[in-house]
Amino acid sequence: MQDGLQSDANSLDVLLSLADLYVQNDLIEEAKALLKTAIEQNKDAVDPYCSLGKIYLKEGNRKRAIMILKQAEMIDPENKIIQDLLQATRKEEVVEELKVVERAEEKGELEEVEEVSGVPLEDLIKRELDKLLKGEGIMGIILVDEGGSLIYAELNLPLDEESTGAIINTIYNRINETVKDFDLGDLEEVIFELPGGNIFVLGTLSIRFIVLVKRDIHIASLEGEIREIFERTKAILEVD
């Protein structure tokens, strides 16, 4: 039947529909084979990549999901479905690591977490923030709580991390009060454009995520990436 469809119809829609039908009937291997054929026959179509990526995600095969979705991203970098699926693969990663922490917490074995997962919480944060620090023009990142106490910092500037974080937090809180005075809702983001560079501050009720950026870097080009890393940092810290 599969061969007949491929040779007779040779239609991407038909192949996708059939693959979907296979998935619904738990014929996962058949669906995967069909989607791989669809990819071979329609190298510029992203839909079969997405469908295959979804199957790998459901199976918990994160590496294969990322691999196939990255190929789709190369075809259509702006495609929202691909971006959402890639985002889901990243969440999977964080969730897996958090599950290990939670299991150990339940057993009262928090100190053993580092051995079990191999990834302490601080390292998880560092790993996320290092990705951002490698970006062009990023001069430093400071993570503080709502009171201005330092959680994490990495600066490529001759500044005192604690006092810089505390000062920016004070100003952020002041702006937050002003925003509330005008019923504008909760403050989410502040961008300071200063003579020496720009400062992004993303905030929640309990943390401030401060990113120091060179002056000549275009703000809009970094905003998406900073937001993405902020969301993942929030997930690691389990704050909303």
Added chain:
Amino acid sequence: MKEILDDLISTKGVLGCYIVDKEGSIVDFKGAENIDENLISALVAEISNEIANQMNIPGNFSISALAGNGSIFMIAKKDFILTLLSTSDVDTGEVRLKLRRGAKLIAELL
């Protein structure tokens, strides 16, 4: 100066725009009646002074504060602060650009 404020207020989503001196007094403004211009001028001057004192930056900086239901944008120059209140659906790029242009023109006028 009115023309500059007219241009700013004509942007979709802008609720009010205000020129404030460093002491917190309104120089000129244009905006919705339900927004207390004296309150916003005082608060904006306070934030500007806070930045000047805490960060040791006396002037020439800008702030974009984006909240759930709206935003506040401000540009501080040597003698004044140009600020703008908007809804959350405002085009932030357009507003920033217009504010920068407006602040430059106001600096030439003052």
